[in-house]
Amino acid sequence: MRIFVITGAGVSAESGIPTFRGEDGYWRNFDPAKLATPEAFACDPKLVWQWYRERRQRIREAQPNAAHQAITKLAQYADEFLLVTQNVDDLHARAGVPAEKMVQIHGDIFVTRCSRCHFQFREEGRGGTPEPSVHCTQSGRLWSIAPTSAQREERSIAPTSAQREEIPMCPKCDELMRPGVVWFGEQLDPDKIDIVERFLARGHCDYAIVIGTTATFGYIIDWALRANASGGELIEVNPDETPLSTFATQRIHEPATIALPRLIDQICNP
Ligand code: OAD
Numbered sequence: 001m002r003i004f005v006i007t008g009a010g011v012s013a014e015s016g017i018p019t020f021r022g023e024d025g026y027w028r029n030f031d032p033a034k035l036a037t038p039e040a041f042a043c044d045p046k047l048v049w050q051w052y053r054e055r056r057q058r059i060r061e062a063q064p065n066a067a068h069q070a071i072t073k074l075a076q077y078a079d080e081f082l083l084v085t086q087n088v089d090d091l092h093a094r095a096g097v098p099a100e101k102m103v104q105i106h107g108d109i110f111v112t113r114c115s116r117c118h119f120q121f122r123e124e125g126r127g128g129t130p131e132p133s134v135h136c137t138q139s140g141r142l143w144s145i146a147p148t149s150a151q152r153e154e155r156s157i158a159p160t161s162a163q164r165e166e167i168p169m170c171p172k173c174d175e176l177m178r179p180g181v182v183w184f185g186e187q188l189d190p191d192k193i194d195i196v197e198r199f200l201a202r203g204h205c206d207y208a209i210v211i212g213t214t215a216t217f218g219y220i221i222d223w224a225l226r227a228n229a230s231g232g233e234l235i236e237v238n239p240d241e242t243p244l245s246t247f248a249t250q251r252i253h254e255p256a257t258i259a260l261p262r263l264i265d266q267i268c269n270p
């Protein structure tokens with residue numbers, strides 16, 4: 001059985017992570033142009049980093065929910081499976097979806113990457129630890145993820161709050177580092193698009209399941225419809241209507257943690 005799943009912020013909502021366009025969604029209270037564009041970062045990198053650090057911390061404190069667990073079960077059950085998530089959190093990974101079966105199409109919030117060169121590193125997102133400090137030398141430079149023993153020694157000195165506020169600088173080219181997410185006006189990673197395209201080109205999907213997304217972006221609608229182009233089921237799990245609703249063969253207007261365990265049981269035990 002071939003199964004294609006798309007998730008959005010709604011799947012993590014019941015883990016306590018705000019959506020973007022929902023009632024208490026980020027974009028109801030904040031202007032994306034001031035936080036999630038290359039221009040915003042150029043204008044006020046400190047503000048942008050502060051927002052992403054707060055989000056990182058919130059995600060660390062969150063736990064995968066029953067919907068994440070159900071999707072993992074589906075990934076194990078299917079002969080071929082691909083999850084495209086728009087979420088930059090790590091809750092699918094922490095619920096056990098293997099990296100090779102998942103594409104984080106909007107990036108990974110725990111990645112910090114140089115805004116000029118290819119240098120990047122990833123901080124572990126997992127549960128409950130405080131936001132790791134930016135590892136600074138006295139001049140405020142960031143160190144690489146694999147520190148030398150001398151660096152390790154210096155790291156054990158607790159950073160001051162001023163250092164925590166530092167904007168990480170690339171140790172290779174001295175440019176500002178930024179969160180490893182896709183901002184408005186930026187291109188998606190072509191390698192990630194390739195993975196999705198190759199999965200869809202390889203054949204018919206028995207199920208395309210779209211969960212907790214407003215399907216705002218054309219490529220999300222396009223992938224969902226193409227996964228369903230040769231028949232099969234297109235199932236939407238969302239308390240609200242979306243542009244995809246009229247194309248769905250089954251609409252489940254319930255929260256993901258209620259709908260998904262039941263739905264996945266039905267698929268895995270026909
Ligand atoms: P949105 O905030 O646009 O939509 C969340 C969707 O989840 C809405 O359709 C809700 O009805 C639904 N929802 C809320 N609670 C739910 C629950 N418990 N169970 C199931 N569904 C629920 O989030 P996305 O569609 O993911 O991009 O947003 C897409 C992208 O827009 C994000 O990845 C982000 C944002 O700007 C970038 O940052 C590039």
